[in-house]
Amino acid sequence: MMSLSLIVKREFVAKVRNKSFIVMTFLSPLLFTAMAMLVGYLASVNDDEVIKIAIHDESGMLEPDFKDTKKIEYVNLSEMPLAVAKEKAAKSYEGLIYVPKVATPLELEKKVEYISDESPSMDFIDGVQDVINDKLFRYNLEQKNINYEEIGKAKAESEIHLSKFSGEESLKWLNEIKIGIGFAFGYLIMMFIIIYGNMVMRSVIEEKTNRIIEIIISSVKPFKLMMGKIIGTSMAGILQFLIWAILGTILIFVVAGVFGMKVGTGAVTPEMVEAGKNSMGEMQAYLNEIWNLPLGMMAGCFLVYFIGGFFLYSSIYASIGAAVDSETDSQQFLLPIILPLMLGVYVGFFTVINDPHGTVATVFSMIPLTSPIVMMMRIPFGVPVWQIIVSVVLLFATFLLVVWFAAKIYRIGILMYGKKPTYKEIFKWLKY
CATH class of the missing domain: 3.40.190.10 (Periplasmic binding protein-like II)
Incomplete structure (x- = not known):
């Protein structure tokens, strides 16, 4: 256990002290804010054309x-x-x-x-x-x-009043808000897996190329080394995400305060006042609905699926890094990893919004390779607790199974050099 904690600490410190990590941690929110402002400016230029x-x-x-x-x-x-x-x-x-x-x-x-x-x-x-x-x-x-x-005078515009069986008011765009929140969570998980999973793979390839791995492997088991890399990298990634969230929130308020104010005053009519009251009332209703969402469950599930999904895919990334000698050789193995993530996003976006409790959405929220994304899109619509429990159990059980297989590939591939492995050879490694 001591050796595992040392590896985790080594990986975490190595990532956090990396110059590119530090620069991108603090520069990325500024770049995204500048890009958003540029897009808004270009859109306003096009509007005037x-x-x-x-x-x-x-x-x-x-x-x-x-x-x-x-x-x-x-x-x-x-x-x-x-x-x-x-x-x-x-x-x-x-x-x-x-x-x-x-x-x-x-x-x-x-x-x-x-x-x-x-x-x-x-x-x-x-x-x-x-x-x-x-x-x-x-x-x-x-x-x-x-x-x-x-005919024009005879036309009428109807408006359906939405309400729940409990008698509470319901809102027209509530489903879109829910899918937007779920999509944001699912997309964050997918991007985290891709970015930091690749980081795990590159770390393994770098140490393997520099022959440092031969020294490390003499004092620690391959399985502990792989788990240490995954946990250490995930901790560095979570730290980076937290810094991004804090800086992003601060920048949003700063930009809104600096550029959100309109210069000059115009005549305010009673119609404008009434429209403002109506819009504020509608906005308050939407805020109340968002507040009534299972935010605690969503946050907890996000953390669970965040960790489970990353550990599942990172173990695959680590085994690929152990099997190849360069990032170029790894490209042939990356497509099978990316496809389930893309499938989860598309299934979630095109299926959950129309039928969040349908067969397709439910099945893909149970499949471990897609559940971190699809389930996070379903949870804002209300999901039975037993489905979440089954999904989480399947996710972590699959993670343990994949880690077991990945450790076999990692144990053999970590010391192999100068040969591009094929799927057939990797399958043979699993039998050793």
């Missing part, structure tokens, strides 16, 4: 229906010959909407053409088609002597 679209309407039926928006300005070139309009549009405008001469609007259904050297966005094309469709719809109503304005 207005594109100009030329229109050549020989029929005179559609041009009045194209209205300028915040992002699009329409310019009428219908008075020019088509060839001249095309030439001018090619030089000065984003594109040209060409409407041929027709007898009735119905003939426009498939004859309108958009001319541009650049491929237009789907939103723009949908907008043009909406204008054409609305024109045809109005024309069809006129042919049937139906008043379009009366």
